[in-house]
Amino acid sequence: MASARPAFRLIRPPFFQQSYAYRRPGADFFRPRFAPTAANRYVSDGVPPPPPPRGDARREGRREPPAKSGRPRPVWPSASCSLAPSYTPWSALRCRKKLRTRASSADTAGPQVTGEPEKLEAPAIAEQDALSKRESGVSQDSPMRLRMEAFIKEHQKIIVSELEKLDGKTFKVDSWERPDGGGGITCVLQEGNVFEKAGVNTSIVYGTLPRAAISKMRVNHKALDPDVDSLDFFAAGLSLVLHPHNPMAPTVHLNYRYFETSDKDGKPSAWWFGGGCDLTPCYLFDDDAIHFHRTIKEACEKHDKSYYPRFKKWCDGYFSNKHRGETRGVGGIFFDDLDETEKDQENLFEFVQDCLSAFLPSYMPIIRKRKDLPFTEKEKLWQQLRRGRYVEFNLVHDRGTSFGLNTPGARVESILMSLPLTARWQYMHEPEKGSREERLVNVLKKPVDWV
């Protein structure tokens, strides 16, 4: 029962006014396809952006100069361990707690023998990464861990900035670190002008998977070595959920993540990318579903013709309230476990970047069109019932949420920012025959190929 003091410390810096440690001139190592200015123009005018400079830095072999010592450190959490809803095996937390215990007793009692040696060692990659970032920042040649971290944090800023422009109100930003290493950035806008609740989170996790967790994870991730007692791992992810006020405007969700394990020497042993996005309308406008799917399909097809149909189907299967025989919404894409058996790491990173960069173009035109449509009280009520379904999916079926909530010490408020502000459950509510509500339910029962 007792949770004692929270396992994390909140810091609330005005960090959106700060520049990143890794954002230095010429550092286009993560191809900022949707850099603030270009993004604004694209999103505002609907004009496609110019083709991005692809791989210039790589070709030219540019690398950032090492940071000067004595330079003030960024408040923005860097090589720290944070709690991602989807990625925090509790062993990772225990590991940190035990480390602290050991450190405090080391001076007087010397090294302890606990019988759980694998949980006492800090993952080697965390220290490597922290050092590398401090000394030379993040570049094209940095490990994928640091490039993914830099990429998602950059996009978190861009997305939050665009949403603030649309809403007129600002996000509450909680950047938090755990005392013994770790942190995350949770941005939430609540009771805004356009959004009832909007959350945009990034999280970086360094942890250790114990044997039981490895066996469990192997079901979906065959690359994991089943013959080790524990595995250091890294995970970086951006996740986003937007619930607008207006029942005519759809909820949207997005999550992209990178996962890596390493052996005792800190050498990467397995890695994969995962993620997706999906649209959840309360009132269905076919145009919106078509636009959303078309934008994502274009991003997919730059990389592989098979991606969109495969990942669209996967999405319909995953984001499904199986107990109701309904999908959560009109879908999008979902994928997991994309590793070297699919494509090389560089290609897959580019694919994930394109997917994430497609988010604002896929959703902003829709929310602009729908946010001020008139609606009735009855329509608002229907929205609340659909919000209830959203809660059902997130709490009953979503593996990430369930895993996070069953993780002692996890930051519950970051995990549950995905829930709507309000929801409703009405016994035996059924939409009227021939109504728009009924049409939506029919589509959710039998997913449509929108493009």
Next chain:
Amino acid sequence: MASARPAFRLIRPPFFQQSYAYRRPGADFFRPRFAPTAANRYVSDGVPPPPPPRGDARREGRREPPAKSGRPRPVWPSASCSLAPSYTPWSALRCRKKLRTRASSADTAGPQVTGEPEKLEAPAIAEQDALSKRESGVSQDSPMRLRMEAFIKEHQKIIVSELEKLDGKTFKVDSWERPDGGGGITCVLQEGNVFEKAGVNTSIVYGTLPRAAISKMRVNHKALDPDVDSLDFFAAGLSLVLHPHNPMAPTVHLNYRYFETSDKDGKPSAWWFGGGCDLTPCYLFDDDAIHFHRTIKEACEKHDKSYYPRFKKWCDGYFSNKHRGETRGVGGIFFDDLDETEKDQENLFEFVQDCLSAFLPSYMPIIRKRKDLPFTEKEKLWQQLRRGRYVEFNLVHDRGTSFGLNTPGARVESILMSLPLTARWQYMHEPEKGSREERLVNVLKKPVDWV
């Protein structure tokens, strides 16, 4: 995705005006400690009821006369199979579907061979019970299955009737059967005068546990034979959740159930009772918690001095939002797996009867006192946030709900009647220092011994 046509058929009889098949003069086989008239007086005046006639029928060896043939059958579902949230392994449903298939093809094609013989056989006990009830009703000498069914259905009527008197509005009653055997009675009052949402359900299940489910269940129920491929089982339960409008009035939950397995010859092989009740206030009145616990404690102590402290602790542990480090409310009792290693069946049935009979005396005085207290908008908002926590427990942690929702073909509306009408999730809401809200949260973090 496709749920095709629902696996159950709704019938909505005016059954509260009907008498039960098993309620015949002198049939006090389930000791109606809280019979309608006595109950009314007790609940209204707070006067303890006279000591009940205990075991008269048993001593006198009374047994009901067999029903006359040609007498109209009760519309109230009798020896049927229903979907209890906690007790519907999907194998049971598959079993019924396959039976139907076989029956329809039997005339032309003869018996089918499918490779899953254990799922094709209807549990023998279902037919035995149906026959026995039709021929001689339910008596003191009937199997525990039928006595428990009769007892919970009787109490469902009593409780619904008392709640209707209090609220002034009537419950919507859905009595439903599955075409190939099965049914349940779901009573829901929504947007009443006192209750935002109130549900009182009974369900009777005859089904078959496959090997995997047996292994899983053995963790808590050691009496199960691990060396069989499948087991016929029976489960009967009453479950109840009341969410009042007024934030000063607490939500209450109750569930009592009987479970039995039988071998191929229809002989009982293992059985146990389980259940409990707990109180969930949004604003804590110590008097209410004390009264609730004292009433339950008295019921427990008639049977065993160790019951209350053991089951109170079990309740605090089970009804807990572990991810928040809070109990759901101020507790009550919870127990499971009470079998012959605890006490004999007759004793345990009496214990469960006393627990269920203590419900109205434990809750009605509280709701009467609190239902009309004045409250502010801010207090209503706090209630909505606490409702969110209730949803979290039910959807994330409650084993019965999760099992039910993951059961294809289950009646979702009956399972989710336990959810409040409305709920709210607000990012980083924290009660003010020294407020009543903060006091509640402190109590939930560190359960109190109320009596």
